[in-house]
Amino acid sequence: MKLRSCNRALTAAGILGVLVSTYALYVELTAEARPGYKALCDFSEAASCSRVLTSKYSKGFGILPKHSALEIPNCIYGTLFYCLMILLATFDHPAVVTLQLLLALTSCVSSVYLAYLLAFVLKDFCIVCVSTYFINALISFLVYKKRQIIKRSIEEKKSK
Incomplete structure (x- = not known):
């Protein structure tokens, strides 16, 4: 996979995440x-x-205090995360990609937490x-691949 393809895939995954959120x-x-109200889902x-x-x-991940300014719908946090991933996909600097990877891995940790709540606490299924859990995993994978591509590119430049 080339860097340009990786960035395009990250942007597409981010857009999909914004739409779902x-x-x-x-x-x-x-x-x-x-x-x-009965939703399509x-x-x-x-x-x-x-x-x-x-x-x-569904608000503040169920852990933030009630009536806190940060107790907003989780999907707003998701939308902000996906927009940030789209923005960071435009940068190919190693430090930015490392930040992007840390953010992506954090989204995976939150996905595991929310999946646990979904399956074992709420005992429900929400498509x-x-x-969003799959989109977060995809973004993490793509950022990891991007980091490898940039790392390889830097090593090739050093060896010349």
Whole structure:
């Protein structure tokens, strides 16, 4: 994989993440405003994204204090993360890519935490949530590949 292809794939994954997160925000806000709302991603009682997206874990990851300024919907954090990944994909400096990798790995850790809550606490399945977990894993993989490409390029320049 070439650096340009890697950056394009990162941008595409980031855009997909923004779209999924925006839909999650739409579902969350609509479900809160209209009780009984049934989203397209509500397949059954055990697979209801609107139930998950209106749970106490849907804001501030369920760990931030109530009424805190940071207690905002998780999908807003996701949207900010994906926009930041798109922005950082335009830089090919090793320090920026290392920051990008740390952020991507942090998103994977938060995905594992949220997946645990989804499966074992809420005992539900949310296709929108699971989609973001896969997007986060893809972004982490792509950033790792980008880091390898840049590292290899630097080593080749040094050996010449």
